[in-house]
Amino acid sequence: MPEDSDKRPLTPSDRRILRVVQEEGRITNAALAEKVGLAASPCLRRLKALEEDGIVAGYRAVLDRKALGYAIEAFVLVKLEQSEPGWRTRLIERLNAFEEVLACYAMAGEIDLLIHVVAQDMDAFGEFSMNRLLTLPGVADVRSSFVLSTITPPRGLPIPD
Amino acid sequence: MPEDSDKRPLTPSDRRILRVVQEEGRITNAALAEKVGLAASPCLRRLKALEEDGIVAGYRAVLDRKALGYAIEAFVLVKLEQSEPGWRTRLIERLNAFEEVLACYAMAGEIDLLIHVVAQDMDAFGEFSMNRLLTLPGVADVRSSFVLSTITPPRGLPIPD
DNA sequence: AGTGAAATGACCATAAT
DNA sequence: ATTATGGTCATTTCACT
Numbered sequence: 456m457p458e459d460s461d462k463r464p465l466t467p468s469d470r471r472i473l474r475v476v477q478e479e480g481r482i483t484n485a486a487l488a489e490k491v492g493l494a495a496s497p498c499l500r501r502l503k504a505l506e507e508d509g510i511v512a513g514y515r516a517v518l519d520r521k522a523l524g525y526a527i528e529a530f531v532l533v534k535l536e537q538s539e540p541g542w543r544t545r546l547i548e549r550l551n552a553f554e555e556v557l558a559c560y561a562m563a564g565e566i567d568l569l570i571h572v573v574a575q576d577m578d579a580f581g582e583f584s585m586n587r588l589l590t591l592p593g594v595a596d597v598r599s600s601f602v603l604s605t606i607t608p609p610r611g612l613p614i615p616d
Numbered sequence: 617m618p619e620d621s622d623k624r625p626l627t628p629s630d631r632r633i634l635r636v637v638q639e640e641g642r643i644t645n646a647a648l649a650e651k652v653g654l655a656a657s658p659c660l661r662r663l664k665a666l667e668e669d670g671i672v673a674g675y676r677a678v679l680d681r682k683a684l685g686y687a688i689e690a691f692v693l694v695k696l697e698q699s700e701p702g703w704r705t706r707l708i709e710r711l712n713a714f715e716e717v718l719a720c721y722a723m724a725g726e727i728d729l730l731i732h733v734v735a736q737d738m739d740a741f742g743e744f745s746m747n748r749l750l751t752l753p754g755v756a757d758v759r760s761s762f763v764l765s766t767i768t769p770p771r772g773l774p775i776p777d
Numbered sequence: 778a779g780t781g782a783a784a785t786g787a788c789c790a791t792a793a794t
Numbered sequence: 795a796t797t798a799t800g801g802t803c804a805t806t807t808c809a810c811t
Contacts, residue, residue, distance in 0.1 A: 462683070473679060480641045480675030483784095485808060499809070512678045514641030518634060518773050522623070522671045525773065530723075530730060547767050554774035559767040562691075566761060569691060573773060600727060606708050606720040609770075612679050612686065612734060613715035627799080644809095646783055658800045660784070 463508065468493055470614045472502055473510070477611030480514040517609070525573040527580045528602040531588065533568035536595040549591055555583055624669065629654055631775050633662055634671070638772030641675040678770075686734040688741045689763040692749065694729035697756040710752055716744055 465473075471491040475482060482490075488498035505511045520528060535542075550559050550570070558571040570588075574580035580599075589597050626634070632652035636643060643651075649659035666672045681689060696703075711720050711731070719732040731749075735741035741760075750758050 473677070476677035477679060478674075478676065480677045483808065484810095495808085496810080508683070510680050510683045512680050513639075514675060514677050515639065515772065516634070516637035516641045516675050517673045518638060519671050519673050520773060522669070523773055523775070528721075530721075551768050556768055557773070558770040560689075560691075561764045561767055563762040563764050568767070569761065569763075570768075571770075600730070601724040602730075603722045603724050606722055606729070607712050607717055607731075609719040609732075611676060612681060612684055612718070614684070629799085644783065645785090655801050656784075657786080657802080661786095661800095 465510075466501075467616070468498075469501055469505060469510075470616065472498065472505065473614045474611075476502070476511065476514075477614070480516075520573055524575055526576050527572075527574040529572050529574070529580065530600045530602070531568075531570040531572055531584065532566040532598045532600065533570060533588070533594055534565075534596040535567040535593050538593045542593045546591065546593055553583070553587065555579075626671075627662075628777070629658075630662055630666060630671075631777065633659065633666065635772075635775050637663070637672065637675075638775070641677075681734060685736055687737050688733075688735040690733050690735070690741065691761045691763070692729075692731040692733055692745065693727040693759045693761065694731060694749070694755055695726075695757040696728040696754050699754045703754045707752065707754055714744070714748065716740075 468491060472487065475487055475490050479487075484499045484502065485495050487502070488495045491498060493501070502511070535546075550556055550568075555572050555574055556570055557573060560569045561567065562569050572580070572583065574583055584597055584599055588594060629652060633648065636648055636651050640648075645660045645663065646656050648663070649656045652659060654662075663672070696707075711717055711729075716733050716735055717731055718734060721730045722728065723730050733741070733744065735744055745758055745760055749755060
């Protein structure tokens with residue numbers, strides 16, 4: 456039922472625009488136009504169209520995790536119990552309410568959920584994991600894997616030609 | 617040895633700015649100033665300072681993965697072999713060269729690397745995983761976990777008061 | 778191309794140290 | 795007094811029609 460509205464094919468200009476704004480989200484339209492080799496006016500129209508179509512879903516500042524005091528970054532692997540219908544909605548709400556959750560994915564296979572998390576320190580992480588995650592209704596087990604270093608920092612999707 | 621230069625404490629205004637730009641990275645300075653209750657000029661000065669200090673590391677447009685034709689999103693768990701010094705640098709280079717890698721983390725514990733990946737379809741994913749990842753020198757084993765749905769879409773860090 | 782809005786920098790005010 | 799904050803205004807640049 457959720458249908459991909461209309462997949463207008465991307466023009467080469469669109470692709471160039473996407474490549475740039477994915478890396479420099481706050482670039483001015485004037486500078487963007489120059490980079491992609493368009494005049495300002497058509498460049499802005501294309502960017503707006505990409506936003507309109509949801510291809511550009513939004514813009515975010517990327518903040519420095521450590522500078523903000525989050526020493527711990529981890530991925531938490533969650534197994535769920537077989538449970539009543541409706542668990543999903545409630546669980547999503549509860550998870551989204553945890554500020555330390557950066558992202559959460561429902562997965563195929565052994566692990567049911569993969570949760571990307573930050574915490575100020577190990578104590579805070581332990582409190583989150585033990586007292587808040589594990590006690591959620593439907594959660595059977597949690598296992599945590601800690602990030603030692605970021606080899607490839609989060610970056611954009613490839614934009615094929 | 618890379619030391620956190622100077623941790624200027626964040627003012628309440630800084631925090632408000634960070635909360636906003638993390639969600640609306642392309643907001644105009646004028647609108648940002650209004651939202652955080654500052655005049656345009658000091659607001660811009662603070663934002664620039666936050667960028668200067670690396671607290672704001674950059675800005676990115678968030679693109680729609682499916683709209684761009686990536687049906688597959690997965691996390692690949694990699695185990696490495698004991699290997700010669702210098703493996704790390706070479707491996708990082710090789711990994712970064714793969715466009716389908718959205719992020720890659722060195723992890724503590726059983727799994728050595730966690731790689732966030734997209735692919736157009738299963739064929740493309742298989743080709744990447746089998747022919748390109750697994751054949752990298754030093755890679756002992758890869759296991760893939762596929763994303764079924766995104767429960768909490770990637771969002772910003774919590775900014776405490 | 779033109780008009781209104783935004784960005785940017787020079788300068789001032791106030792308060793806390 | 796110095797430092798750190800915010801404000802006002804004038805000029806340049808940009809967004810958008």
